[in-house]
Amino acid sequence: MSARTASQRPASDLQLEADGTGRFLPWALAVMVFLAALALAGALALDGSIEGWRRGVSSKLTVQIADRPGEPLAPRIEKALDVLRGIPGVAAAEPLERRAVEALLEPWLGSDALQADLPLPGLIDVTLAGNNALSVDALAARLQAAVPGARIDDPKPWLDRLIQLGRLLQTLGGGIVLLVGLASAAMVIFATRAGLAARRDTIELLHLIGAEDGYIAKQFQRHVARQAIRGGIVGGVIAVLVLLAIQLLASRVGAGLLPGLALAWWHWLALMILPIAAALLAIFTARLTVLGELRAML
Amino acid sequence: MVRFQNVGMRYGPGPEVLRDVNFELSAGSFHFLAGPSGAGKTSLLKLLYLAHRPSRGLITMFGQDVSTASRAALPMLRRRIGVVFQDFRLLDHLTALDNVALPLRIAGADEKRTREHVVELLTWVGLGDKLDARPATLSGGEKQRVAIARAVIARPSLLLADEPTGNVDPEMAQRLMYLFVELNKLGTAIVFATHDTHLLQRFRFPVIRLRNGQVSIDRNAA
Numbered sequence: 001m002s003a004r005t006a007s008q009r010p011a012s013d014l015q016l017e018a019d020g021t022g023r024f025l026p027w028a029l030a031v032m033v034f035l036a037a038l039a040l041a042g043a044l045a046l047d048g049s050i051e052g053w054r055r056g057v058s059s060k061l062t063v064q065i066a067d068r069p070g071e072p073l074a075p076r077i078e079k080a081l082d083v084l085r086g087i088p089g090v091a092a093a094e095p096l097e098r099r100a101v102e103a104l105l106e107p108w109l110g111s112d113a114l115q116a117d118l119p120l121p122g123l124i125d126v127t128l129a130g131n132n133a134l135s136v137d138a139l140a141a142r143l144q145a146a147v148p149g150a151r152i153d154d155p156k157p158w159l160d161r162l163i164q165l166g167r168l169l170q171t172l173g174g175g176i177v178l179l180v181g182l183a184s185a186a187m188v189i190f191a192t193r194a195g196l197a198a199r200r201d202t203i204e205l206l207h208l209i210g211a212e213d214g215y216i217a218k219q220f221q222r223h224v225a226r227q228a229i230r231g232g233i234v235g236g237v238i239a240v241l242v243l244l245a246i247q248l249l250a251s252r253v254g255a256g257l258l259p260g261l262a263l264a265w266w267h268w269l270a271l272m273i274l275p276i277a278a279a280l281l282a283i284f285t286a287r288l289t290v291l292g293e294l295r296a297m298l
Numbered sequence: 299m300v301r302f303q304n305v306g307m308r309y310g311p312g313p314e315v316l317r318d319v320n321f322e323l324s325a326g327s328f329h330f331l332a333g334p335s336g337a338g339k340t341s342l343l344k345l346l347y348l349a350h351r352p353s354r355g356l357i358t359m360f361g362q363d364v365s366t367a368s369r370a371a372l373p374m375l376r377r378r379i380g381v382v383f384q385d386f387r388l389l390d391h392l393t394a395l396d397n398v399a400l401p402l403r404i405a406g407a408d409e410k411r412t413r414e415h416v417v418e419l420l421t422w423v424g425l426g427d428k429l430d431a432r433p434a435t436l437s438g439g440e441k442q443r444v445a446i447a448r449a450v451i452a453r454p455s456l457l458l459a460d461e462p463t464g465n466v467d468p469e470m471a472q473r474l475m476y477l478f479v480e481l482n483k484l485g486t487a488i489v490f491a492t493h494d495t496h497l498l499q500r501f502r503f504p505v506i507r508l509r510n511g512q513v514s515i516d517r518n519a520a
Contacts, residue, residue, distance in 0.1 A: 013400060015391045205387050208347055209448075210377035211404045212370075298349065298369070 013206060014199050014216070016223040025191045025224070026231035029184060033235030033278050034242075036180040037271050041243050043173030044267040050166040053159050061126040061136065062153040063093075063143065067119035071149075077122040080147045084126060087142070089134040096123040184278060185285045188228075192220055192289040207297065217290040221283045228282035232275025240271065299325045299487060300346070300456065302513075305355030305365075307341055315341045317511045319355070323489065325455065328482045330498055330518070331491040333508030339460070339491045340384075342508060346458050346489060347381045348372055360455065377405055380449035380486075382459040386441045388433040394420060394444045395429040401452040419447050423477065439466040442474065450481055457481060457488045463497065475501065 063084065065076055077095050084093035101120050109118075128134060140152040196203065203216055243263070300323040307316040316338045323329060333339055344350040345357060348364060357365045360378060367375070380401075388397050395416050402412040420429060423443040433441055442465060449457060459478065463471035475497060482488050489506070492498070498505060498518065505516040 013389060013392070015389075018391070201387075202389060204349070205389070206400075206404065207373070208349055208376060208381060209401045209404055210373045210452075212373045215404055295369070298351065298372070 012219045012223065014195075014202055014219050016195060016219060019195055019198070019223075025187065026227045026234070028187050029228050029231030029278060029282065030235035030238075032180050032184045032187075033232045033275055034239045036177045036278075037236060037239030037274050038242065039173045039176035039180070040274065041239070041263060041267070041271060043170045043177075044270060045263055046166045046170050046173075047267075048262040048264070050163055050170075053163050053166065057156050057159045057163070059091075059128050059130070060155065061128065061139075062155070063124040063126055064151045064153055065122040065124070065147060066149040066151065067121055068149050073122050076147050076149070077124065080122075080124060080143060080150050083143055083146045084124065087134070087139065089129055090126060091129040092125075092127040094125045096125060181278075181281060185281060188224060188282045188285040189289045192224065192286045193293065195220065195223075196290065196293050203294070204297065213291050213294045216294065217287045220286045220290045224282045224286040225279050228279040229275065232278040235278075236272065236275040239274075240268075243271075299323055299360060301356075301358040302345075303356040303358075305345065305352045305357055307338075307345060307350065308353045314353070315511050316345070316352075316513075319513045321506060321513055321515055323456070323487055326482070326485050326487055328479075328488045328503040329490070330501075330503055330505040331489050331508070332493070332498060332505050337508040338511045339508055342506075342513075343381075343458055343460055343489070343491060346456070347379055348376055377401070377452060378455045380452065380454035380457040382442075382445050382449045382457070382462045384460040384462075384464065386433070386445040388441060388444055388448075390433050393430045393432055394425060394436065394440075397433070397444055398447045398451050400448060405452060416447075416451060419451055420444075423447050439470045442466055442470075446474065446477065450486070454486060457486050458491075459488070460491045461493065462490065463492065463494060468496075471497070 063080060065073065065080055067073055081093050081095060084090050098120060101123055105120070136152060136154045136156075143150045143152065206216060247263075302319045302321050305316060305319040306314050307319075308314045319342070331339055331342065341350070345352055348359075352365050355365065356363060359375060362371070362375065364372075364375060389400070392400075395413070398416045398420060399412050402415065403409075417426070417429060420426060423446065425440060425443055425447070428436065428440060431440075433444070436444065442462060446459075446462060449459070457478070462478070463474050466474065471494065478488055478490060479501070490503075502518050505518045507514045507516050
């Protein structure tokens with residue numbers, strides 16, 4: 001038998017580390033932290049997208065000038081620009097060059113159709129000044145009067161719906177994190193109760209020797225904390241790897257089609273806090289479970 | 299120090315196993331607890347080490363009414379009571395040293411001093427070379443001494459022993475008995491449950507006799 005120093009103590013009087021019933025807990029918590037991290041990352045990434053859409057709603061318009069047979073496009077675009085730049089509340093109005101318009105259409109029409117001298121509308125990108133009280137309808141009417149065939153594409157209605165959808169998905173992500181938390185707590189309760197039931201005699205002995213409930217609860221807390229941190233780190237690391245892979249794949253698909261997985265540094269920080277939060281939840285749950293169960297003993 | 303007044307006890311809805319128990323233990327006293335099997339010795343000890351509440355009557359210990367004391371008050375009372383269980387109740391995964399150290403660690407004592415005390419006590423009971431042995435490797439008499447050491451390590455005011463000499467040969471029984479007498483001389487009140495009539499005749503301490511759940515005190519004078 002090895003000699004022990006004075007500072008060494010047995011792991012626990014209750015020998016929880018030798019418990020078969022608790023062996024599944026780190027793995028179950030790893031899965032839970034992984035799922036929660038994905039849901040949280042999704043919700044956080046939407047934050048950036050929603051903010052972008054929200055800015056779009058209030059500050060961007062597109063003016064489309066339809067090609068009309070017999071009327072050259074360039075002077076009509078110039079006219080429209082003059083009208084737009086003369087309106088207070090319009091911060092900038094820039095025409096899109098034909099090549100830029102072609103680039104926008106190419107994924108849908110293919111380069112062959114574009115080469116066949118397809119009549120393309122002229123597009124003007126309009127940026128509105130902040131705090132403007134400009135009515136899109138009034139703007140459209142003025143433009144229409146000056147340049148027949150000019151039309152304003154107001155993205156607001158569908159951006160509003162997109163924002164609504166984004167918020168709903170964020171709520172869903174938050175809900176998933178909450179549910180995963182509840183399921184984790186339920187697992188900790190189950191494992192802790194099993195651990196208590198298996199040690200009734202020892203716990204009774206500790207009580208008779210003068211142990212307070214807190215002394216016994218602390219041993220369960222320490223044990224669960226170790227398991228939760230182990231599981232949380234595994235689940236967290238796998239989640240980060242998966243998120244990085246998604247980011248890489250999304251960036252390859254190309255910007256524009258997908259919102260992408262734009263995570264700021266503090267989003268990553270929030271994800272790293274997740275295993276710690278899981279451990280705290282597990283510790284808290286184990287304590288409440290032990291104290292609750294012990295209250296039924298003398 | 300301990301007073302029972304009209305105490306009755308039953309397990310659940312069953313019949314009373316103790317009836318109208320009245321007695322008093324003063325500080326530093328020594329009492330045998332005797333009676334036939336099933337007379338209620340273990341039940342009486344359970345009341346004394348606060349593992350059970352009486353179903354009626356009043357029990358006062360260390361100046362507190364323990365029949366109605368709150369759960370939160372029990373640990374502090376229990377720390378003043380040492381118990382040697384009939385079946386030892388040592389923790390099999392802990393060494394002799396850690397088993398004996400348990401009451402001090404539970405009370406939050408300094409770890410270095412705890413170890414010093416435990417080593418000193420285990421040496422005193424003749425187990426200085428078995429500090430790191432686990433209960434499974436100890437003989438009956440050795441386990442008994444570890445159990446006794448655990449019961450007395452925190453210097454309890456009251457020591458309860460349930461057949462502490464029941465599992466050992468007569469020679470060891472006598473040696474253990476002298477250990478209890480020594481502890482008693484140091485001021486610990488002792489209740490010593492036994493079947494052994496030789497011990498009762500040899501050591502003339504008063505006897506709490508239990509018969510059919512009722513108590514009588516026998517001065518046990520020569």
